[in-house]
Amino acid sequence: MVNYIEAAAAPTRNTGVIRLHTAEDFEGMRRACLITARCLDALVDVVKPGVTTDAIDRFVFDFGMENGVLPATLNYRGYTRSSCTSINHVVCHGIPNDKPLREGDIVNIDVTYVVGGWHGDSSRMYPVGEIKRAAQRLLEVTHECLMRGIAAVKPGARIGAIGEAIQTFAEAERCSVVRDFCGHGVGRLFHDAPNILHYGRASDGPEMREGMIFTIEPMINLGRPHVKVLADGWTAVTRDRSLSAQYEHAVGVTADGCEIFTLSPAGLDRPGLPAA
Numbered sequence: 103m104v105n106y107i108e109a110a111a112a113p114t115r116n117t118g119v120i121r122l123h124t125a126e127d128f129e130g131m132r133r134a135c136l137i138t139a140r141c142l143d144a145l146v147d148v149v150k151p152g153v154t155t156d157a158i159d160r161f162v163f164d165f166g167m168e169n170g171v172l173p174a175t176l177n178y179r180g181y182t183r184s185s186c187t188s189i190n191h192v193v194c195h196g197i198p199n200d201k202p203l204r205e206g207d208i209v210n211i212d213v214t215y216v217v218g219g220w221h222g223d224s225s226r227m228y229p230v231g232e233i234k235r236a237a238q239r240l241l242e243v244t245h246e247c248l249m250r251g252i253a254a255v256k257p258g259a260r261i262g263a264i265g266e267a268i269q270t271f272a273e274a275e276r277c278s279v280v281r282d283f284c285g286h287g288v289g290r291l292f293h294d295a296p297n298i299l300h301y302g303r304a305s306d307g308p309e310m311r312e313g314m315i316f317t318i319e320p321m322i323n324l325g326r327p328h329v330k331v332l333a334d335g336w337t338a339v340t341r342d343r344s345l346s347a348q349y350e351h352a353v354g355v356t357a358d359g360c361e362i363f364t365l366s367p368a369g370l371d372r373p374g375l376p377a378a
């Protein structure tokens with residue numbers, strides 16, 4: 103049994119009900135997500151061989167300060183950084199460190215700013231210098247998975263339609279979908295109902311309704327789907343050490359589809375790949 107509620111009428115914690123947001127709420131998300139997208143745009147010129155993920159994380163913090171906003175990940179459930187930086191076989195939640203990026207690496211940078219109480223959550227993959235063909239293909243497949251998932255968003259369809267679109271395409275491309283992490287409702291809360299699985303069937307899950315806001319953030323592996331979390335309690339890696347990629351957008355369900363809040367104003371949604 104699924105419940106829906108007007109966002110403003112629900113308590114500000116994840117109670118499992120799915121919030122339906124107003125036009126004003128959508129405006130709040132647009133503002134938050136634009137700042138995140140502008141930071142991800144600016145990072146295109148920051149990411150290069152020799153740069154550390156600590157320096158990237160500092161850039162994300164400073165970019166927030168210049169815009170008067172804080173990263174949501176700072177002190178979130180014990181996480182103490184402004185971004186997640188996930189390199190090569192790291193699936194997600196990589197913790198920035200002092201190791202320089204190397205030519206050929208692929209790195210996901212995941213940023214969430216809180217702007218007027220709204221959470222702008224998005225991530226992109228950044229190639230470091232020249233990357234191998236297999237890595238390039240994984241990035242292309244993963245971005246296409248995200249966009250196919252987004253194309254399945256419309257009122258009346260079930261949330262499972264998103265997962266089916268993603269899984270069908272990923273597996274046809276001989277890649278696998280990570281099961282251990284999912285997209286999520288987002289808005290005044292960083293992580294809210296519903297969960298957005300990146301696999302499954304179109305008949306699964308609750309119906310989408312106008313006003314819902316959530317992320318889609320598929321993690322796609324070149325090898326097998328299985329992951330493990332390292333002793334730091336955060337870093338998730340592929341068990342077979344195969345390459346993993348992820349792109350994330352925040353979207354709002356509209357009368358006839360959805361609005362992507364986190365689109366790049368500069369057209370840099372897939373850095374290093376030909377424009378989609």
Ligand code: MF3
Nearest residue numbers: 175178181186195212214223
């Ligand atoms: N931004 C991530 C997401 O897409 C969440 C990161 S939580 C952290 O949901 F604590 F790891 F930073």
Ligand code: CO
Nearest residue numbers: 223317319350
């Ligand atoms: Co997210």
Ligand code: CO
Nearest residue numbers: 212223224350
């Ligand atoms: Co994110």
